[in-house]
Amino acid sequence: MQIKILGPGCANCHKMEELARTAVKELGIEADIEHGSDIMEIMKYTISTHGLVVNNKLKHSGKPLPSLEKIKELIRGRVKSP
Amino acid sequence: MLHEFSSLVTYHWLSLAAGSRLAAAVEFFIYDTIKIFLLLSVIIFVVSIIRSYFSPEQTRKILSNKKEFIGSSLAALLGTVTPFCSCSAVPLFIGFIEAGVPLGVTFSFLISSPMVNEVAVVLLWGLFGWKIAAIYLGTGLLVAFIGGVIIGRLKLEKWVEEYVYKIQINVGQEIVKQDFKDRLQYAKWNTTGIVKRVWPYIIFAIAIGGFIHGYVPQDFLVKYAGPQNPFAVPIAVALGVPLYSNAAGVIPIVYALMKKGLSMGTVLAFMMAVTALSLPEMIILRKVLKLPLLAVFVGIMAVTITAVGYLFNAML
Numbered sequence: 001m002q003i004k005i006l007g008p009g010c011a012n013c014h015k016m017e018e019l020a021r022t023a024v025k026e027l028g029i030e031a032d033i034e035h036g037s038d039i040m041e042i043m044k045y046t047i048s049t050h051g052l053v054v055n056n057k058l059k060h061s062g063k064p065l066p067s068l069e070k071i072k073e074l075i076r077g078r079v080k081s082p
Numbered sequence: 083m084l085h086e087f088s089s090l091v092t093y094h095w096l097s098l099a100a101g102s103r104l105a106a107a108v109e110f111f112i113y114d115t116i117k118i119f120l121l122l123s124v125i126i127f128v129v130s131i132i133r134s135y136f137s138p139e140q141t142r143k144i145l146s147n148k149k150e151f152i153g154s155s156l157a158a159l160l161g162t163v164t165p166f167c168s169c170s171a172v173p174l175f176i177g178f179i180e181a182g183v184p185l186g187v188t189f190s191f192l193i194s195s196p197m198v199n200e201v202a203v204v205l206l207w208g209l210f211g212w213k214i215a216a217i218y219l220g221t222g223l224l225v226a227f228i229g230g231v232i233i234g235r236l237k238l239e240k241w242v243e244e245y246v247y248k249i250q251i252n253v254g255q256e257i258v259k260q261d262f263k264d265r266l267q268y269a270k271w272n273t274t275g276i277v278k279r280v281w282p283y284i285i286f287a288i289a290i291g292g293f294i295h296g297y298v299p300q301d302f303l304v305k306y307a308g309p310q311n312p313f314a315v316p317i318a319v320a321l322g323v324p325l326y327s328n329a330a331g332v333i334p335i336v337y338a339l340m341k342k343g344l345s346m347g348t349v350l351a352f353m354m355a356v357t358a359l360s361l362p363e364m365i366i367l368r369k370v371l372k373l374p375l376l377a378v379f380v381g382i383m384a385v386t387i388t389a390v391g392y393l394f395n396a397m398l
Contacts, residue, residue, distance in 0.1 A: 007167070007169070007170065008169045008170060008172075009169065010169035012167050012169075013167075013169070039172050039173055039369070042170070042173050043173050043177070043249065046139075047139065047142065047170075047173045047174055047177025047178075048137060048139060048170065048173070048174065048177075049167050049169070049170040050167065061139075062137050062138060062165065062166075063134075063165035063166070063167065063268075064130070064133070064134045064165065064265065064271075064272070065268065065271075066264065067264055067267050067268075070264060
């Protein structure tokens with residue numbers, strides 16, 4: 001599974017990355033987490049940071065940031081449906 | 083109730099002598115601190131919930147292909163409530179232009195967003211009263227509106243980097259809806275985050291008000307930038323442009339300047355110049371704007387803010 005955090009790198013982006021890492025750990029799944037901070041990269045998905053991309057699909061963008069539970073849901077949804 | 087609590091702490095717990103200068107200062111300090119933190123927490127919490135109903139995507143849809151007057155007024159208003167992380171000004175700018183939001187309207191949004199926000203309004207309300215806060219809110223929106231309209235009229239589209247017009251965004255939205263619990267959680271997180279970030283500035287500002295009030299002699303600032311000097315406002319704006327801070331950071335300076343006898347218009351113009359024009363934002367925006375447009379933007383903002391400062395001074 002591939003998870004990408006979209007955001008140029010401010011406090012909120014780091015918070016999002018932290019949440020995603022915790023979510024992955026608590027779900028006990030294998031995932032590559034990367035941080036897309038390049039603007040062109042971000043704009044492929046959204047105009048409002050911070051985005052959460054799971055397996056190349058935008059799952060969340062903008063403020064407010066999703067809660068840890070919500071992020072787990074967003075990530076897990078992908079695992080179940082092939 | 084707050085008054086009783088402050089005097090309880092001052093005269094009973096700290097056993098300061100009634101009527102002394104120190105006691106009065108301490109009482110004032112405790113009262114003001116509690117009042118501002120209460121205001122700040124409640125209002126940021128409420129605004130956070132309101133904000134969670136807006137998104138840059140919606141705002142962009144609302145603003146696309148709007149005429150300048152309606153567009154810029156809406157943009158100035160939406161700039162105050164649309165949640166947007168200042169670090170993503172570039173994708174936002176490109177997204178707006180791509181959706182057919184006129185350049186001037188886009189600027190109205192970019193101007194109002196950092197300048198007119200709940201933190202600035204609450205702090206002004208707590209320290210100077212609701213009238214000053216309301217005037218700041220009103221004129222901040224006015225500045226954003228005028229700035230956008232002028233930039234729109236000047237037809238400066240040629241000074242936007244060419245690549246901006248070529249970008250095609252395929253925003254494949256598959257966003258999960260937020261329920262109210264998520265919004266509450268976000269509001270809680272946002273409120274504690276902001277309060278944690280701004281409390282040192284506020285304590286500092288109130289300390290200046292509480293302890294320096296009455297002691298500090300009027301100094302050279304008033305001589306050069308006081309009410310008698312007709313150039314006070316442009317001087318304050320010229321000083322504010324290179325300085326950058328958010329609303330909370332500039333508040334102690336604003337408070338100190340007020341206590342030193344500068345007039346309200348001069349001080350608020352200074353605050354607007356500091357918050358609305360920032361070097362980091364300019365550097366970010368340089369990726370999408372050519373230098374002449376950036377320069378025009380700064381120039382228009384400086385002139386408009388100066389005009390508003392004069393207006394204030396005449397009104398108050």
